[in-house]
Amino acid sequence: MSKSNLSNREVxxxxxxxxxxxxxxxxxRLTRFxxxxxxxxxxxSTPSAFFQEKDIxxxxxxxxxxxxxxxxxxxxxxxxxxxxxQFNMPVIFYGKAQVVPQGVAAVKQGALNFLLMxxxxxxxxxxxxxxxxxxxxxxxxxxx
Numbered sequence: 001m002s003k004s005n006l007s008n009r010e011v012x013x014x015x016x017x018x019x020x021x022x023x024x025x026x027x028x029r030l031t032r033f034x035x036x037x038x039x040x041x042x043x044x045s046t047p048s049a050f051f052q053e054k055d056i057x058x059x060x061x062x063x064x065x066x067x068x069x070x071x072x073x074x075x076x077x078x079x080x081x082x083x084x085x086q087f088n089m090p091v092i093f094y095g096k097a098q099v100v101p102q103g104v105a106a107v108k109q110g111a112l113n114f115l116l117m118x119x120x121x122x123x124x125x126x127x128x129x130x131x132x133x134x135x136x137x138x139x140x141x142x143x144x
Contacts, residue, residue, distance in 0.1 A: 015039060015040065015060065015061045015062065015063075015132050016040055016041070016042065016060050016061070016062040016063075017034055017039045017040065017041040017042075017062065017063050017065060017128060018041070018042050018043075018044065018050065018056070018062060018063070018064045018065070018089070019031055019034070019041055019042070019043045019044065019064075019065050019066070020044045020046075020047065020050050020064060020065070020066035020067065020070065020078070021043075021044075021045070021065075021066065021067040021070070022045055022046075022067070022070065022071065023045060024067075026067075026094075026117055026118070027043070027067070029118070030065065030094075030124070031043055033121055033124065037125060039128070046070070046071070046072070047070055047072060047073040047077075047078060047081070048072070048073075050064075051081055051085065056087065056089075059139065061132045061135040061136050061139065062087075062089050062132075062135055063089060063090050063091075063092060063112075063128055063131035063132055063135060064078075064082070064087075064089050064090070064091045064092070065092050065094065065128070066078055066091060066092070066093055066094070067093070067094060067095055068093040068094065068095040068099050068102050068103055068106060068114070069095055069099055069102070074102070075093050075102055075103070075105075075106040075111070076102075076105065076106060076109055078091065079091060079106060079109050079110055079111060083110075088135060088138040088139050088142055089135060090111075090112040090130075090131035090134045090135055090138075091106075091110075091111045091112060092111065092112050092113045092114075092115060092127050092128070092131055093106050093107075093111050093113070093114045093115070094114065094115040094116070094117050094119065095114070095115075095116070095117060096116075096117060097116060100114070100116065103116075112127065112130060112131050112134065113127045113130070113131075115127060
């Protein structure tokens, strides 16, 4: 596992990782990795469950890790809802090889990254760190 790039101040700041994916082996592997990496994570099985959650912490650095292929809502729809709800939350999508075109489209529309699964754990960690750093920047700008 690689060493974190987060500064000392950022290491002590709570960080939330939201995982949006239907129950699967991939989701289980990802949530276990997050636990082992000492991230607080919340798992949602459907987009509606995620967007109905009242405890999405707006003032805490956070990242959404989402499968790009979900029932009832596309990755682009998820990005749009994130913007509408004004969540200062970068989105990292993941999926299998057959959804790479959707991943590219999502990145062009504002997603931070698209991870081809199964992704290397260091790559996942670096993407999360980039997302948390961006989340901190967005929160700093919105509090000015």
